[in-house]
Amino acid sequence: MFIKQCDLCKKTIKEKEESIRVSICYPFSEFMFCAKCGEPIKKILKNKKMIKKD
Ligand SMILES: [Zn+2]
Numbered sequence: 001m002f003i004k005q006c007d008l009c010k011k012t013i014k015e016k017e018e019s020i021r022v023s024i025c026y027p028f029s030e031f032m033f034c035a036k037c038g039e040p041i042k043k044i045l046k047n048k049k050m051i052k053k054d
Contacts, residue, residue, distance in 0.1 A: 006034040 004013040013019045013034050020038030022045060023030045033041060 004032055006037055007031045008033050008037040 004019055005011070006013055006019075011034050013032070018035040020033045020035065020042055021030055022033065022038075022041060
């Protein structure tokens with residue numbers, strides 16, 4: 001089973017919990033954040049279209 005973890009606070013993101021994935025430059029350079037940590041990042045990157053949501 002694949003366990004998602006927030007790259008910022010290292011909290012495990014549960015299956016039903018919202019997670020935010022951010023790709024920077026390359027498809028392989030992807031970071032995952034929990035909803036709490038991802039919210040401000042999402043706002044910053046919104047205009048750059050770097051946000052992908054699960
Ligand atoms: Zn987090």
